[in-house]
Amino acid sequence: MKAIALFLLVALVLAPDNPTRGASAAEPVEAFLEALRGRRFYDEAFDYLEQLRASAHLGAPFQERLLYEQAVTLLASASDTSDPRVRETRLARAAELFEKFYASHPQHLLAASAKNQLAGILVERGRNELREALDTTKDSAAARAREWFEQARGQFAAAEKDLDAQLGTMPKLLAPGEIELKDQKRQLAGDLAQARLLRTSIDYELAKTYEPASAKAKQHFTDAARNYAALYETYRTRAVGLLARLWEGRCYQELAQYTEALGCYQELMDLADADETRTIKTMATRHALECWTNDGVKKYQAAIERGERWEKEAGSGATDADALAIRYLTALACQEQSQSLPDKDPNRKKLVGVARQHVGAVARQPGEYQRPAKTLLVALSGKNAPDGNAPPGKFADAYEQAQQALSRVQGAAAALSAARADTGKAALEKLTKQKDESAAQAMKLLRLALSLSDPKTPLEDLNSARYYLCYVCWDTGNYYEAAVLGEFLARRYPDSLPGRQGARIALAAYVRLYGASDAPDRSFELAKIQQIAEMTFQRWPDQEEAEEAALTLVNFAAAAGQVDKAVGYLARISADSPRRGQAELRAGQALWSSYLRALRLPDEDRPPPEKSQALKQQAQEILTQGIERVGKSGPLDATLASAAFSLAQICVESGDTAKAIFWLEQPKFGPLTLVKAGHPAAAREGFAVETYKMALRAYVSVSPQQLEKAEEAMNALEKLVGGTGDAKAAENLTAIYISLGRQLQDHLKELRKSGNTNELDSVSKAFEVFLDRVVKRDAGGSYASLNWAGETYYSLGAGFDEGGSSASPRAKSYLQKATTAYRRMLEMAQKDPKYKDQPDALVGMRLRLADCLMRGGDFDEAIKTVADVLKDRQMLISAQVQAAEIYQAKGATDPKGYELAILGGQPKRDGTNLIWGWGKISKMTMNNPKFEQTFHQARLNIAAARYQYALAQKDKARRTKVLEAAVGDLWQTYKLLPKLGGPDTTTQYDRTLKKIQKALGKPETGLAEFKQRDAAAAASK
Amino acid sequence: MKKPYPLLGLALALATGALPALAADRVRLIGGKQSSGQLAGMSPTMVTLEVGASKREFPVNEIESVQFDAEPNQLSQARIAVRTGRFDDAVEMLGKIDAGEVKRPEIAKDVEFYKALAAARLALAGSGSIAETGKKMLAFERANGDSFHYFEACETLGDLLAALERFSDAEGYYGKLAEAPWPDYKLRARVLVGRSLVSQKKFDEAAAKFDEVLTMDASGKEVDAQKAAASLGKASALGGTGKTDEAVKLVDDVIAKADPENEELYARAYNILGNCYNAAGKNKEALLAFLHVDLLYPRFAEQHAEALANLAILWTKVDQSERAAQARQMLKEKYPNSVWAAR
DSSP, rough: OOHHHHHHHHHHHHHHHOOGGGOOOOOOOOHHHHHEEEETOOHHHHHHHHHHHHHHOHHHHHHHHEEEEHHHHHHHHTTTTOOOOHHHHHHHHHHHHHHHHHOOOOTTHHHHHHHHHHHHHHHHHHHOOOHOOGGGHHHHHHHHHHHHHHHHHHHHHHHHHHHHHHTSSOOOOTTTTTTHHHHHHHHHHHHHHHHHHHHHHHHHHHHHTSSSOOOOHHHHHHHHHHHHHHHHHHHHTSSSHHHHHHHHHHHHHHTTOOOHHHHHHHHTTTTTTOOOHHHHHHHHHEEEEEEHHHHHOOHHHHHHHHHHHHHIIIIIEEEEEEEHHHHHHHHHHHHHHHHHHTTOOHHHHHHHHHHHHHHHHHSSSOSSSHHHHHHHHHHHHHHOOOTSOOOSSSSHHHHHHHHHHHHHHHHHHHHHHHHTTTHHHHHHHHHHHHHHHHHHHHHHHHEEEHHOOOTTSOOOHHHHHHHHHHHHHHEEEEEEHHHHHHHHHHHHHHTTHHHHHHHHHHHHHHHHHHHHHHOOOOOHHHHHHHHHHHHHHHOOOOHHHHHHHHHHHHHHHTTTOOOOHHHHHHTSSOOOOOOOOHHHHHHHHHHHHHHHHHSSGGGGGGGHHHHHHHHHHHHHHHHHHHHHHHHSSSSSSSHHHHHHHHHHHHHHHTTTHHHHHHTTTTTTTTTHHHHHOGGGGGGGHHHHHHHHHHHHHHHHHSOOHHHHHHHHHHHHHHHHHTTOOOOHHHHHHHHHHHHHHHHHHHHHHHHHHHHOOOHHHHHHHHHHHHHHHHHHHHHHHOOOHHHHHHHHHHHHHHHHHHSSSSSSSHHHHHHHHHHHHHHHHHHHHOGGGGTTTTTTTHHHHHHHHHHHHHHTTTTHHHHHHHHHHHHHHHTTTHHHHHHHHHHHTTTTTOTHHHHHHHOOEEEHHHHHEEHHHHHHHHHTTTOOOOHHHHHHHHHHHHHHHHHHHHOOOOOOHHHHHHHHHHHHHHHHHHHOOOTTTTTHHHHHHHHHHHHHHHHTTTTTTTHHHHHHHHHHHHHHH | TTTHHHHHHHHHHHHTTTOOGGGGGEETTSSSEEEEEEEEEEEESSEEEEEEEEEEEGGGGGGEEETTOOOOHHHHHHHHHHHHOHHHHHHHHHHHOGGGOOOOOOHHHHHHHHHHHHHHHHHHHHHHOOOHHHHHHHHHHHHHHHHHHHHHHHHHHHHHHHHHTTTTHHHHHHHHHSSSSHHHHHHHHHHHHHHHHHHOOOOHHHHHHHHHHOOOOOOOHHHHHHHHHHHHEEEEEEEETHHHHHHHHHHHHHHOOOOOOOOHHHHHHHHHHHHHHHHTTTTHHHHHHHHHHHOOOSSHHHHHHHHHHHHHHOOOOOTTTEEEEEHHHHHHHOTTTHHHHHH
């Protein structure tokens, strides 16, 4: 900020004449503009200039200058913000406008000045780099800064050359009447001087990018001093010459050549006192005092004399930074001088009094010297430092102490991050404690400061205190407080740095609160997240905060399965943003999950195939883009690994198994590579199993098959899941094969439904080949390979099952193979002693066998197999359900099956049925939350079985009666439980009822019929 | 040639009557303008200054402060402290004034008033006895019926009585405020009566009282401020009757339109918002509302005490018992005698 102000000062001081004064306009344009800028109303000044652009009354000279004035306004506003990013944006925009102005008016009197300003902006950008650099990025920032400075040097040199050439074309002597030409010549000469001075300053800037005592720094300071000296010689009697002399002195001062420096300053301090020289005399005095009070010089008397002389001549009422520095340094010199005198010397006390007089005013003014001035005051009073435990009584004191506490927090945090690798536990604990205690202290002091604020408290300090409190609250896990403060700053002061940072913290705080909440309803936190994110989009659409907010919302929308929203938020993140990749991974995953969910819906609820395909394609595209981005430079984490897995899955489902293998085996982040390497990114529970399953499918299905790799994957899977070899491990492995089989089954069904018979054949044959190989390998078959074969044949059979009354020959063939595998497994298990004590482990196998038999159309054998289970475990609900399903399936060939499905069968000696049927299942599961779904399954199947039974009746009256009974079944359920178990089961009830209504020749109103009945009953009451 | 200038200056000064040394009492108006002269009289509605040969009258509702010639420096500082809500500082500064050195009776009365006012505001926030400070303010009000502080004294007495739940007496004093000739004072009196009714849970009556303010045909910055206060009052009445959605909307509207510098209004608004959410069982929303007061407006002691009392309960509801204890602790430490600390 200060640097820009200096640059502007140089520009204004050195401009020989301000051409704005010559402009004529119907309204006092310049005066108003200057007033606005003078009060730092830069936005208003800019808007005013915009309005002028459309004004018909504005004179042509000013119209020409509009762009220049806008650029100057932006440049000034850049110096007025503490937000580095906003400053950079404004500088960039100012540069753009200066360039535009220069391009459209290259002959304008201000054209050369615009060029100088452009180069000055480059200098400023270099300074920004250094100002914002952290310790860790210091070197790279310095390198970037040097690039900016060198560019600026080039531009100043070019401007100098142009100006020199232009001046060369003008007559050496001008007649008294040639006022305009004279003005032009003065303007050009002034611009030239300015360009030369600023070009010379580049070496000073470059020196500052190196370590202070380094050879390079010294070299640049020396070069700068030499060039300033030359400039001084050229412009000795002009303002530019005096400024050059001052900066020459500063270079010597930096080089610790104090005698030379003081020589320069002395010359300037001795200039005749006048309005024009006052500023430079003050600046020279300040720097001279810095030299005299330096430990290597210690010329305190000289400092005191010069300081007091300045106070008398120019000090009255001055409170700028140079004035405060002079007073502080004079006081310091007095104190040092007093201490050099004997204890009883009367001058000692006198000097202390003078020092106190000087430093008192500095201690009251905020600024660079306020804190040292306060310390000096305490030292001068001869008292001990104030009691650190006494609570501060004023905002400024509390705020200052809070800042000190914050510095301690930062120090401890830096030490912690540097120490983690090789520091002992005790030391770490000590640092953590130190950080926590300082943070608690800072928080307490900041809260105190806020409670001590009043309407006179400077807003900037107040908001900084609020922001620091916001940050400390966030850092210490006080998220509610952080959110309140951050949101307040963002809404009330959106143009400030605390405002924008506040929004960031508020958003992050609500995300943390959302994550920390284990309440079932987190709509409050979610709503706040959305509110803050939306506000961020509106207020800072082009800033990285908006992208961060969009990424947050992508994550939330993805987690909630809100695909459209996720894709919409993704669009808010620019393609070259570092966040884009992560967002694509999340959005792509959401799309893919949505596709998979849709796949599992009943046929009537599924979106049309073209929509599903579009979803899949979009998921694939977005995931591919995201992986390409993140895979190159992003973190290798679980998100990337999961995304690569999803992409492989999409490829398998799309028949592009070669590509799936490419993603699975990708050397850097391929899921299979990570699983094999035991990488933490693949440590998520179940990830390895799913990866091997996917690999197995891919290796089996790819053409040509990679059967060895498939076996390798299968072995790895068995090792992973069934490593312990006990019955529980076998059960787990079975579950894995079932799920793998289900994936295969879904895939085959999808292929069948989409009419992709070639792929259907290809996939099923590929598996057949592999299964044969597996079974043959084990010569007679191991339990694991039989299990795998049984499940996969079963899945292949189910995949070819077209849902008719009997399975297709191909399906039957696979189911027969599955049946054989299960029977052999059962035989093996019955002989295996490890199953002796765990008969339950065999139940699952038997039920699976029964399922195979049923699907193959062997209902009686299926019933017999289930009945064998029920003889020992009659209360096993899953077995009862399966038995009722077998009866119901049998109904397609023998309508009696429907009756048995409802009423049960296989009477026992006591007259009750071994197999309950849907009727008893519904009674046994009613009012038991654990079996709520089973209850509704039973109630729905009672009606469905009756419906199918009715359809099989030739007698119309009988059919109607049975259908009405079916309606009655549903009505009963509705009366009993009007919510019908939730939206999903309600849809099923509605659908079933519509089918019955249709069969009855009634309008297909579904559950609306029951609602009407209810309403009519209520009305009749 | 050097001498004539001072003589000329003196002649000019005499001609215009502008002799600064004789004009040291100063009236500062709301908005910053000030006039100097000699105090020539005062009443509850007017302060009169003699400026040269003429007299200038200043309506009390336009006055920000009156500074007296030769008043102790501590009185000037205490006045500023009171205006900025630093009542502790005011009490401390007023305590340093040596009564024996105060020669002018107007200054002595001013000191007496500010002592009573600062103590009353502290007591209302929970630092000090309401009854004791009430006695001081009552003494001032009874003995100074002609003071330009009269209406402010009546209002403060009303507030103290309301805090003691002597609502009828409080409303009596607010009624005196309503006798002032200015619309904003009349409106303020109604707002205060409305608040007293809310405290008595007479929500319908309170809402009607606030509506009187809201429908009054008057305008101006001060009137607008009273209307905003009435909107907040109405919101608290609506909240009391369970119409929380309507109440929240009303408060949100006030917050959206309030003058950013009127921080006391924000403090009050967020407390009422918190109360409305509390009534609606929305704990997290209520928590955020009260946190606004705790974090952003803690210098308004009465409001802060109320916010802390609510936070102590709400933190528990969001399973943060340690924070609840901290809030309770702060309430007891900062506002030990507050009605909120006693709840």
